[in-house]
Amino acid sequence: MPIQEYEEKIITQGKRASPTDLIPPEGAEAKADADAVLRQEDIVPLEPGSSQKTPRTLSRPTDRVSSDYRTTSSQYNAVFGCIPQSCYPLYGVPTIRADIPAPRFRRISDNTNYGDQGDAYNLLYPTIYSNKGVYERDIFKTRSKEEIARILRNIGVQLSDESFDEVWRQASLKDHRGEVCVESIRNVLDEMQASYIKSR
Template sequence: FSTGEAINRKYDSPNFSKSFVYGIETPHFKDGRSVSKSLNWLYDLQLKRAAKIVSKRSDDFKEKFQPQLGKVLDPIAETLNVPPGHTFGMLLRPDEYGVGDLLHCHVPCDFLCGKDRERAVLTAVRQSLKKANYENFDMLLEAFRHYDKSGDGMIDKDDLRKSRFQLNLNLDDELLDSLFDCCDLDKDGLINYVEFANFLNWKNKTAVKEFEEKIITKGKKLDAPVLPEDTKTNDEPLLKQEDLVLEVPGSSEKTPKTLTRSTDRVFANYRTTSSQYKAVVGGLPTTCYPVCGVPTIRSDIPAPRIRRISDRTNYGDEANAYVLLFPSVFSQKGVYESDFFKTRPKAEIAQILRNIGVNISDERVEEIWKQACMKYQKEEICAESIRNVLDEIHVSHTKNSC
């Protein structure tokens, strides 16, 4: 017989079965708890159930000197007769001026410190008006005529208040007054064409066309709806010929000149050493006089692909003070200029567009890729070229929808 096999006695009794079990049942558990209990000492089991005794002196010490989240660590707080929120030392109040006020030598009435929220809201309102003007009007003159309800060549506060309802821009009177004061540079209570072009439009996106220039400088009018008979109109030109400057040196497109505020100029005739030898914008270029020495920014030589650790030369690809003070979104994310102009295959461009949240199909990617290749005459396109093509498509779509 095999192990565990019962012996067949070959009993013929009908009351007997070979599966019958005789004797007293032995209590046991199939999960092995009894074996586990026998492997552990009784002292260890009692020690786990016992309460942990800690010295009160040690517990008080830990309560005083143990750092806690969100609570200032002050071990001697009980010995001081001061309120809980008391701070020691001299209170340093912030100055009424900031670094920008010192750099630009602003007068006290023009200090910008403490006006950050007001300036941010005002900038957001101006951006909304710029976007509305760009999407709804093809020309600066057409947008200006829309705001100029009286047709006198000037925009007053009532005209601006009426136009905001048509553009679905809900502004309270206080914010509207701040916006008007920001745009009214000469403080005459009216916004002229040059101020309108500088502060309520994107100048680099809407250049002055040739026929528009003739209308503006000669005092003619567009074929606008007929005004009431008692409306006073101004036949004088909206701006003078000298108020138009070239958008880019060497190009034929013109744009209204850039206006500067009084706070942008140097206060009290302050002069720097560099301004004394014409090292200013609009001064004599270096081609008019001999230059000696090695320039500080070596833009005359190409930057090496791999730079040595000891190479401290500025090849013109380093950030300046403005970029350090106001870094762009791309700089904060670690994306630099070389990444924008690096040529990439079509699959990588499509992956970049989808990673930044653009929901675009493969057919649309193929169409944009063909347009970019035809425009730049290249087989591989950089991300900057694709961005320019997308901007052109968006502009054409916006104009067609309007």
């Protein structure tokens, strides 16, 4: 953008003494030149051979990057695999408090997330189970053999006693403590059904 002659004077000469000052103080001219926004050599012709002038395009220090350029993170050795994160100290309180067990009875004023709450995805797209009032803790709760048999009967799964004993045995083998939950029974039944379909 071209600048006018009076703008050039303002930019290159800085603040001058007021015209009302009859006798300017000593060194006022030198101080005015020090206050200048641009030096005279920073004003260049708009086009070669043109009388219109414009400020020279300023260059950033990053425009002339040396070949020995290094970021601070590379100087700190912050590359993948060098220093494990376990060596860095952790500060503050984590968002999900997996370091403390969830209380058996939660108070209304307790808004701490113990890792047993759903995230935004679960709120937007609830599962079929949560729509029916059955939550993850109910599915993964350790249950007795009689309770699992009653649940299967109530949902309409017809198994003989021998078949149920085999399902129970396979489900208990999947857990290192031998505990069985509804999810482990469901997984075993799905595997049995898949192997039956594959064998046909």
